[in-house]
Amino acid sequence: VQLVESGGGMVQPGGSLRLSCAASGFIFNIEAMLWVRQAPGKGPEWVSTINPSGTSTYYADAVKGRFTISRDNTNNTLFLQMDSLHPEDTALYYCVRSSINGLRGRGTQVTVSS
Numbered sequence: 001v002q003l004v005e006s007g008g009g010m011v012q013p014g015g016s017l018r019l020s021c022a023a024s025g026f027i028f029n030i031e032a033m034l035w036v037r038q039a040p041g042k043g044p045e046w047v048s049t050i051n052p053s054g055t056s057t058y059y060a061d062a063v064k065g066r067f068t069i070s071r072d073n074t075n076n077t078l079f080l081q082m083d084s085l086h087p088e089d090t091a092l093y094y095c096v097r098s099s100i101n102g103l104r105g106r107g108t109q110v111t112v113s114s
Contacts, residue, residue, distance in 0.1 A: 001025035004022045007108055019108055021105060023076045033069075034098075068080070069081075092109050
């Protein structure tokens with residue numbers, strides 16, 4: 001079972017990034033998937049959840065209207081489109097299987113700075 005995140009990087013405030021998470025070793029299309037982030041010196045923060053079919057999505061207030069979660073069940077991939085990025089979005093972003101305490105990948109770093 002493996003989750004591998006990619007797509008992070010450094011971007012200026014107001015910019016955009018698209019994160020991807022490649023999943024393998026489990027039946028992807030029957031699992032809810034989440035994005036969680038952790039900023040330096042802080043605990044994990046839930047960002048977004050998508051249901052197995054992709055028809056329902058949920059967002060933390062801090063990212064609502066700026067981030068969009070989606071999934072491609074054919075290719076076992078989870079996405080997070082991040083627009084209008086703020087410096088406070090700087091964090092290590094993880095994709096997580098099923099629930100907040102589920103399996104997670106190693107993460108991809110997002111840094112928002114001018």
